[in-house]
Amino acid sequence: MTRRRILLAATALSLAGFSRAWAQGTPRRVRGTIAGLSGRDLTINTREGGTAAIRLAENFSVSALRRVELSSVAPGTYIGTAAEPGPDGVWRALEVLVFPEAMRGTGEGHFAWDLTPTSSMTNATVDSAVEGNDGRSLTLTARGQKVQVVVPADAPVVTPVPASIEDLRPGAQVFLIATPGPDGGLTAARVTVARDGVVPPM
Template sequence: MTRRHLLLAASALAFAGSLPTYAQGAQRRIRGTIDGVSGRDMVVTTREGQKVTVRLAENVGVSGMRKLALADIAPGSFIGTAAEPGPDGVWRALEVLVFPEAMRGTGEGHFAWDLTPTSSMTNATVDSAVQANDGRSLTLTARGQQVRVMVPPDVPVVTLIPGTMDDLKPGAQVFLSATPATDGTFTAARVTVAKDGVVPPM
């Protein structure tokens, strides 16, 4: 296995283990900006304005993001998309993550998500992708359930890339799932961080 494949596998593991847990609601999703990192403790100001301390696991996995084009959402791709219900019964995407092939099947399903109060998350295979005037129309299949999603042209489309602890800098935006501790802190085994200007959109 090449170094690139090892890094991609590490990135996959860093992100993959979190999605089924999110669906079950056992942990708290934290979206926010890093205030500082001291040792294994990372202080984050959440999007709700709270300051929380996240204790990073010794072998914490760090992933970044790379932008893709709308056309990169192709039939056969395995994607994750947060979306809101549209008036026509078609979900409207808020973001799309095209999973690396090594992560195919990660967290497969359609379930509630907390990016917005009415959002869902669908991790599924793209059956069809048709370019339309108002974006890219997708038909997805997840565990036998078919979901239709419209992806507007301005919606972020990204994929995962490997990151390091050096990417966890003050001012960087992060997305993570963390386990609350009795002392009010949190612990996390993986972090997705903004890299080269690409912010985690999920």
């Protein structure tokens, strides 16, 4: 098994853990910039203006993101998309994450998301993709539920790629999902970090 496949498998396992945490209603999504890293203790200046102390799990993984073409989001692709409701009742994507095949099924479902006050997240398989005047219209199926999402041309479309602890530099923008422990401390199994100008959009 190649190093890339090992890292993607580790990412899939950590996201599966996030999915279980979602079911328990316990995770905290953290977005912000790195203030510092000491051993496995990560300090983040959050987008809300506070500071979060995160303990990275022993087997934590780091991923970055690579831009992909919107045209690559075709029927059969497994994606995650944060979206806001449009005036016509159709969801409008704020971003699209194209999952590698090894991560198919990760966090499947349609649920509330805190990127914006009204956003949702849909992790699902693309049933159909049609070009329209206002973007690419996707029909998604998640656990038997169909969701219609329009992806505007300016919405970021990305896919995860392996990264390393060396990418966790002060000032780098990050996204992670942390789980509170019995003592209230936060632990994360995976960090998504900005690299090569691609910022985590989720």
